[in-house]
Amino acid sequence: DAGVIQSPRHEVTEMGQEVTLRCKPISGHDYLFWYRQTMMRGLELLIYFNNNVPIDDSGMPEDRFSAKMPNASFSTLKIQPSEPRDSAVYFCASSEHGTGTYEQYFGPGTRLTVT
C-alpha cells in the first residue's frame, strides 16, 4: 500500500502569493494531521481532522492559514498571503483509529521557501 503522499515536494514562492499544499492519506485511515517543522520551533501540530472534520486547529498560526479535507482521500493546507516566516517543511500524517498505538504515518514533506 502506498504511504502518505504529499505534493509538491518543494515549493518556492514570493511573498504575498498563495500557496497550496496537498496531501493524500493512507487509504482507510480516518485521522489526518498537518505539521510544520522549523529549526526554532521543531515539529508542531497545526491542525488535525477526524473523518474529514477538523477537530483541533489550535496550532494554526493565524488567519492566513486554512486547511480543508473535502473527502477521505484528500486534504489541502493553504497559506494566503504567504510570508518569509512561513518558510518551513510541512508534513502531513495519517492514522487509523482503534489500533491502540496512536501511531501516525508521515508523508515525505513539502519544503516551502517564501522569498
Place this chain on the structure above:
Amino acid sequence: DQQVKQNSPSLSVQEGRISILNCDYTNSMFDYFLWYKKYPAEGPTFLISISSIKDKNEDGRFTVFLNKSAKHLSLHIVPSQPGDSAVYFCAAKSGGSNYKLTFGKGTLLTVNP
C-alpha cells in the same frame, strides 16, 4: 513552553555499543509516548511506543523505558548500527480521546563504524 524536551541535540556512539536517548516531559496528562526516527529529506517514521501504564517496552534492538514519577523516558538501542544514524524524536499524546502528539525537538544520533 516546551512540554516535551530532548535536552541533548546530538549524540555520538561507536558501532556495537549502546545508544541511550533521553526525553523529559512536564504534562502529567500525557498517556502515551512514541519514538520516531527521521532521515534527511524524509518524513518521521514510527519506531516504538509505550503506554503510561507500563514502564518498559521492547522491540528487537529497541527498548523504551518510562519513569512516570520522574516524567522521563529513554530509548535504548543495542547494539547500535551505522544505519541507526538519524534524528530521533520523542512524542507524547494528550490524554483521553485527543489524538494530538507533542514532539520534542529531536536528538541527532551518529553511529560511527
